[in-house]
Amino acid sequence: MSNTTPISAPPDAAPAADGAGGGNPGHAPSWYAASARDRRLRPPLEGEVEADACIIGAGFTGISAALELAERGFRVVVLEAERIGFGASGRNGGQIVNGYSRDLDTIAGRYGPEKAAALAAMSLEGGRIIRDRIARYRIDCDLRDGGFFAAFTARQMRELDAVRTTWQAYGHDGLEMVSRAEVGRYVASDRYAGGMIDRHGGHIHPLNLVLGQAAAAEGLGAAIHERSRAVRVEGGAAPAVHTAAGRVRCRDVLVCGNAYLGSLLPEIGRHMMPVSSHVMATEPLGEARAKALLPADFCVEDANYVLDYYRRTADHRLLYGGGIGYGGRDPSDIVGLLRPNMLKTFPGLADVRIDYAWSGNFALTFSRIPHVGRLPDGVWFSHGDSGHGVTTTHLLGRILAEAVAGESARYAVWSALPNMPFPGGRAFRVPLTVLGAWWFGLRDRLGI
Secondary structure (H helix, E strand, C coil), rough: CCCCCCCCCCCCCCEECCEEHHHCCCCCCHHHHHHHCHHHHHHHEEEECCCCEEEEECHHHHHHHHHHHHHCCCCEEEEECCCCCHHHCCCCCCCCCCCCCCHHHHHHHHHHHHHHHHHHHHCCCHHHHHHHHHHHCCCCCEEEEEEEEEEEHHHHHHHHHHHHHHHCCCCCEEEEECCCHHHHHHHCCCCCCCEEEEEEECCCCCCHHHHHHHHHHCCCCCCCECCCCCEEECCCCCCEEECCEEECCCEEEECCCCHHHCCCCCCHHCCCEEEEEEEEEEECCHHHHHHHHCCCCCCCCEECCCEEEEECCCCCCCEEEEEEEEEECCCCCHHHHHHHHHHHHCCCCCCCCEEEEEEEEEEEEECCCEEEEEECCCCCCEECCCCHHHHHHHHHHHHHHHCCCCCCCHEEEECCCCCCCCCCCCHHHHHHHHHHHHHHHHHHHHHC
C-alpha cells in the first residue's frame, strides 16, 4: 500500500512523524498506526548471520510462518523492507472472512472434487489460527466475533444462499440467511434486501495482531530486522539473502512479500498484480451512536463485485473501506471516493468528521487463488491471496512452515494448483483486468 496523508489529525492524536499517523514512523498514516500497541523499531540487519530459515516479508504470511517455525525450534530470521505490518497486513479492513476469493463450487469445477474437498477442509483454519494465537499469546487486538454479508438484490440473496448450501455440503456450519426484516439486527440501514451471517467470521485490529505475533516469535528466539530490504536471493545448495548492509545464510528461504515484493524475483512477480484498496476512519462516535449503527458489532461487507466493507472499532469509530485501483493506483481523494457510499449506507453520519484515510495494495492472481510453490533453486513462496488475506495468509504461512519442516502433504495440495501469469504481461494486465471489473460492476449496478 502506498502512503497518503491523513485527512485531519484528531484532537487527541499524537503528532505525526515521518509521514505516519499517530507518531509511528515508517507506517502509512492510518488509524491502525496511530493506535498500535507496539511501536518499537527493530534494528536493520548488519553483517552476516546464520539461520535455519530466512523469511522475506513481515506481514501476516511471513510472521505466521516465522511463529510456526519458531514454535518448532527453528532458528528464524525475518527481513522486512519497512516496518512489521507495513503492507496490506497492517492496513486492511480487519475482517476475518473465511474461505477464498473463489467459492468452493468454482474451485471444484476448476480443479476437481478432490482438490475442492482438500481446500474446503482448510478453509476455516486461518480464522482458528488467529483465535488460537490471540488466546495463547494474549494478543490485545480487539477481537470480535461475527460477520455479515449484505445483499442488495434478490439475485445476490440467491447467490449467498447457494454459498451457504455448498459450505454445508462440505460440513461447515455457522452460516445463516438473514431476511430483509432481520437486517436491522446487524446494520441500521435500509439499503439491503437481506444477507447472510457467518458466526465463524469476525474482526480485529490487524496491525496489533501481526505485531503481537511478531513479538511472540521473538520471544521464541526469532530475529526480525526492519528497514532491511532484500536485494538479492541465492537459492541452491547454499541459500542466502542479501540486504544493503548484511547477509543471512540459511537452509531455506521463504518469500512472503506479496504485493510489495517489487522486482526482487520477477518469476514470482509476473504471477500477481498489486491492487489498491482504500479505508477511512471517522472521529469517535461514542458507544451509543456506534452501537446503533451496528448493533451486533459484526463486521459487514456487501455482495457487490467491487464491494464496500465496514465495522466498528474498539474506540467507537466507524471504519469504512472500499474501491479498488488495479496496478496499485491510489485515488487523489480517498474521502471523496468513500464518503458518498458511507452516507448512502448511513445518511445520519453527514455531520461526522473523517480523522484518517489511507490506501494500500494487496496481491491479486489471475485465478484469484493464492499461488504457492517452490522455485527451481529451492526458494519457497506464497502470494496472491486476492482479497481474502487476513485468514488465508495465516493458513499458508503455517503450510510453508510445515513444508520446511518436512511435512509436505498440505503444501502439495496448494503447489499443484495451476496459476498462470496475467495475460498481456505488465503492459496490458491492468487494462484487461479493468475491463473485466467494469463488466461485473455494471451487472451490480443494473441488478442482474
